Amino acid sequence: MAQRGVARATDRYERKREEILDASTEILNRKGVKGLTLSVAAAAVGLSTTSVTYYFKRKDELAAACLMRGVDWLDHVADEALGEAEPEARLRRMLAAHLERLRQTAAGESPPLPILSDIRALNPPHRTDVFQAYMKVFRKMRQIFDAPDLAWLTRGRRTARTHMLLEQIFWAAAWLPKYEPEDYGRIRDRMVDILLNGLAVEGAEWAPRPPPMSELAPGEGQEMSRDAFLRAATRLINTRGYKGASVDKISAELNVTKGSFYHHIEAKDDLVVTCFERSFEVIRRVQRLALARDGDQWSKLSSAAAALAEYQLSDYGPLLRSSALTSLPEEIRDEMVQHSTRVSDRFASMISDGIAEGSIRPVDPFIAAQMLNATLNAGAELGFWVPGVRQKAAPAVFVRPMLMGVFSR
Numbered sequence: 001m002a003q004r005g006v007a008r009a010t011d012r013y014e015r016k017r018e019e020i021l022d023a024s025t026e027i028l029n030r031k032g033v034k035g036l037t038l039s040v041a042a043a044a045v046g047l048s049t050t051s052v053t054y055y056f057k058r059k060d061e062l063a064a065a066c067l068m069r070g071v072d073w074l075d076h077v078a079d080e081a082l083g084e085a086e087p088e089a090r091l092r093r094m095l096a097a098h099l100e101r102l103r104q105t106a107a108g109e110s111p112p113l114p115i116l117s118d119i120r121a122l123n124p125p126h127r128t129d130v131f132q133a134y135m136k137v138f139r140k141m142r143q144i145f146d147a148p149d150l151a152w153l154t155r156g157r158r159t160a161r162t163h164m165l166l167e168q169i170f171w172a173a174a175w176l177p178k179y180e181p182e183d184y185g186r187i188r189d190r191m192v193d194i195l196l197n198g199l200a201v202e203g204a205e206w207a208p209r210p211p212p213m214s215e216l217a218p219g220e221g222q223e224m225s226r227d228a229f230l231r232a233a234t235r236l237i238n239t240r241g242y243k244g245a246s247v248d249k250i251s252a253e254l255n256v257t258k259g260s261f262y263h264h265i266e267a268k269d270d271l272v273v274t275c276f277e278r279s280f281e282v283i284r285r286v287q288r289l290a291l292a293r294d295g296d297q298w299s300k301l302s303s304a305a306a307a308l309a310e311y312q313l314s315d316y317g318p319l320l321r322s323s324a325l326t327s328l329p330e331e332i333r334d335e336m337v338q339h340s341t342r343v344s345d346r347f348a349s350m351i352s353d354g355i356a357e358g359s360i361r362p363v364d365p366f367i368a369a370q371m372l373n374a375t376l377n378a379g380a381e382l383g384f385w386v387p388g389v390r391q392k393a394a395p396a397v398f399v400r401p402m403l404m405g406v407f408s409r
Helices: 002-035 038-044 059-081 087-106 117-123 126-145 156-180 180-198 223-242 247-254 258-264 268-291 297-313 322-327 330-357 364-385 389-404
Strands: none
Touching: 002 059, 002 117, 038 059, 059 087, 059 126, 087 126, 087 180, 087 322, 117 126, 117 223, 117 322, 126 156, 126 364, 156 180, 156 258, 156 364, 156 389, 180 364, 223 247, 223 268, 223 322, 223 364, 268 297, 268 322, 297 364, 297 389, 322 330, 322 364, 330 364, 364 389
16 A cells, blocks of 8 residues: 555656646746746646645756757667668658647647757856757767768768758747648658759759858958957857857956947847848848849859858857747847748748749749758858868768758769
């Protein structure tokens, strides 16, 4: 009898713990690690803050537990994918498993998965623990490319392509709500087709003509000084998250006084918004320059993508990662998402025009544009994943696999 009582108590504890994690994951996805507090989590499940501390002593412990659920899910997906013998089948299995889980969440059948981009917002030692677990899963996912026919792929190129693939499933959670859950299977098939076959028609060459970086640089004087400030802020936010990009650190990187921060930006939320606006303007400028050139839409699209891949590793880069969105108040975040959608829609228009003229394969322009967006966004971290990669090599290493097929030479 005593053993059954202990078992029931353990079951109740686990059920309540899972309930707290489900609610906390929703909060984490809306407000980021910064916005997830024990009191907010307690209110979401009808408990007192003191009761929540029975399950999670501190906020970071709760956030880390939420994020580890996402890492554990990816580990499960990797195991499923690697059960297939061929790389193409592994890719299909990976996307099928993940999009089915996203369908279940959209249909209210499963709890949400956490947005893993906020790992950097955790404090040590939780940040180290979760990141090490993620790296273990990443290495397992990279085995998708283990096959005799792909022996020509270097370790760095396999790493870059794995990073790109994972970014596709992460970013899909942002744009899939546009569709009905019952359509997710069709979307999965279209994503697989794009990843396997790219956008280029048969016989097309990879010969982008990106504009010189000087055409994307700011002017002189005050504009250049402000851009240098925003570049430093963008780098810090990308690598350390909103919480880690303090005014002191930004000022120290530029070797300026703290007062200079307030000369450029009045508040920290304004800083993130301004960094996003700078990034969107760079993308729009690249798109305008590409569209103004002679040539077909394939040439224009590949040139724009190559320019942005180079920009990420240039002295002018990087662009602000979409992961910074979770740090913003929801009303400001929605406005930034609208900016991102307009940028993506222009890529979709270029793809649609290319399909009409015959220079781009018949694909879903919206899905292809979102996948290109995800790839370009992930390029900000290419230097971390592939140390020593050169700026001029970035388009071939990272963008070409998405545009011409992830298993293509």
